[in-house]
Amino acid sequence: MELQALTAISPIDGRYRSKVHHLDEFFSEFALIKYRVLVEVEYFLFLADKKFFTAPAALRKVLKETVEQFSIEDAKRIKATEAITNHDVKAVEYFLKEKLAQANASHLQEWIHFGLTSQDINNTAIPLLWKHSLEFEYLPALLNLNQQIKLLAEEWKDVSLLARTHGQAASPTRLGKELMVFVERLENQIEQLIQTPVSAKFGGATGNYNAHHIAFPKKNWVNLGNEFVEKVLGLERQQFTTQIEHYDTLAAHFDALKRIDTILIDFCRDIWTYVSMDYFKQRTKKGEIGSSAMPHKVNPIDFENAEGNLGIANAILEHLSAKLPISRLQRDLTDSTVLRNVGVPFAHIIVSIKSIEKGLGKLVLNSEKIYSDLDANWAVVAEAIQTILRRENYPKPYEALKELTRGKEGINKKTIHAFIGKLKVSAAVKKELKAITPHNYVGMHPKF
Numbered sequence: 001m002e003l004q005a006l007t008a009i010s011p012i013d014g015r016y017r018s019k020v021h022h023l024d025e026f027f028s029e030f031a032l033i034k035y036r037v038l039v040e041v042e043y044f045l046f047l048a049d050k051k052f053f054t055a056p057a058a059l060r061k062v063l064k065e066t067v068e069q070f071s072i073e074d075a076k077r078i079k080a081t082e083a084i085t086n087h088d089v090k091a092v093e094y095f096l097k098e099k100l101a102q103a104n105a106s107h108l109q110e111w112i113h114f115g116l117t118s119q120d121i122n123n124t125a126i127p128l129l130w131k132h133s134l135e136f137e138y139l140p141a142l143l144n145l146n147q148q149i150k151l152l153a154e155e156w157k158d159v160s161l162l163a164r165t166h167g168q169a170a171s172p173t174r175l176g177k178e179l180m181v182f183v184e185r186l187e188n189q190i191e192q193l194i195q196t197p198v199s200a201k202f203g204g205a206t207g208n209y210n211a212h213h214i215a216f217p218k219k220n221w222v223n224l225g226n227e228f229v230e231k232v233l234g235l236e237r238q239q240f241t242t243q244i245e246h247y248d249t250l251a252a253h254f255d256a257l258k259r260i261d262t263i264l265i266d267f268c269r270d271i272w273t274y275v276s277m278d279y280f281k282q283r284t285k286k287g288e289i290g291s292s293a294m295p296h297k298v299n300p301i302d303f304e305n306a307e308g309n310l311g312i313a314n315a316i317l318e319h320l321s322a323k324l325p326i327s328r329l330q331r332d333l334t335d336s337t338v339l340r341n342v343g344v345p346f347a348h349i350i351v352s353i354k355s356i357e358k359g360l361g362k363l364v365l366n367s368e369k370i371y372s373d374l375d376a377n378w379a380v381v382a383e384a385i386q387t388i389l390r391r392e393n394y395p396k397p398y399e400a401l402k403e404l405t406r407g408k409e410g411i412n413k414k415t416i417h418a419f420i421g422k423l424k425v426s427a428a429v430k431k432e433l434k435a436i437t438p439h440n441y442v443g444m445h446p447k448f
Contacts, residue, residue, distance in 0.1 A: 012347045015094025020347040026133040035125035062103045089118035095389040115212040123201035125244040131198040153179035169377040184276035193256040201245035203447040243331035254321040261310040268303040274298045281364040302359030313345035374438040381412040
């Protein structure tokens with residue numbers, strides 16, 4: 001392990017570094033600077049396209065390459081300027097003005113950052129990197145996990161399983177269907193997340209295009225801003241803002257992630273419980289140790305790890321979604337430092353998804369244990385018997401089955417069949433009742 005990983009304060013940059021290092025592309029200081037450069041360059045070229053000035057093809061090529069080839073050295077230069085200016089976005093502006101000077105375009109330098117405030121850059125750069133992180137990392141990872149769960153559901157769709165409600169034996173179900181419960185829940189939340197727009201603020205110092213309008217009063221800056229944000233950047237521009245984006249849709253994204261995390265926590269706890277009930281064994285790996293004291297143990301650590309990381313993620317997402325939409329009057333600075341943490345819960349979620357995938361890959365179905373638990377709980381067919389007796393208009397069938405089974409031990413096939421034998425019903429109904437077992441009393445569900 002590298003020294004940086006060993007000395008990192010956060011496990012995201014330490015213990016889990018190898019699992020999430022690729023997220024640097026979206027959430028590092030380098031990434032934020034790069035996205036700011038991208039927005040500044042795209043805005044400059046947009047103004048050129050709208051004939052505010054002429055940008056030669058050679059200059060356009062230089063600026064495009066500046067974004068595409070943006071390097072750590074470039075970021076260091078910007079940070080060095082920031083150390084003097086004490087303003088991060090202004091440092092980006094000066095960096096790009098240097099690029100123009102080097103390209104013999106000093107006469108166009110003041111079109112960089114024209115009419116803008118720093119939040120026009122931050123509130124487009126951050127939504128853009130967030131959008132890309134969802135599209136390129138989060139959604140593929142989550143969809144792959146959901147597909148993995150669905151494949152297991154299909155593999156185990158015919159496995160009868162003793163259900164547990166309130167922790168007690170209940171009407172049998174199928175293992176595949178129980179997994180499909182989570183597949184459907186995740187699909188529903190993914191759809192809601194996808195339907196939530198990624199919005200941005202772009203409108204000058206207090207959201208009114210004051211500087212733009214005073215310089216070019218005949219231009220429709222609202223339409224120009226809409227076109228730039230929506231057509232060039234691919235975001236949704238908020239029409240009425242203060243100096244900053246109000247973050248309502250970003251908060252909705254965070255809340256959507258929280259709901260998905262909660263579903264995954266629920267899933268982890270269920271699988272953990274099935275492992276503890278011995279319904280699943282776990283594949284072992286040579287050299288691994290389950291307990292430092294108990295050599296026999298194979299702990300469900302992947303699901304525990306995921307649950308813990310999802311909890312951390314949700315705690316941070318809760319603060320982000322509660323805090324960001326609140327800003328004093330036209331803006332205060334509290335959003336700035338908070339926004340720098342959006343990658344932290346994201347990284348914890350990616351760690352969790354990878355842990356769940358690893359844990360699912362270790363599961364081995366213990367069919368014998370599942371079968372024996374069903375066979376030891378014949379009382380669960382009482383619901384089936386009393387319902388058929390209701391159909392036959394048998395007097396007080398619920399009460400009769402309650403008397404037979406509630407709180408009683410030792411209820412087995414023999415007990416149930418003896419009860420059926422004494423019923424005053426036709427031979428055909430008795431045959432129908434005796435055909436019911438805990439293994440086949442599993443109902444129905446949609447095909448999958």
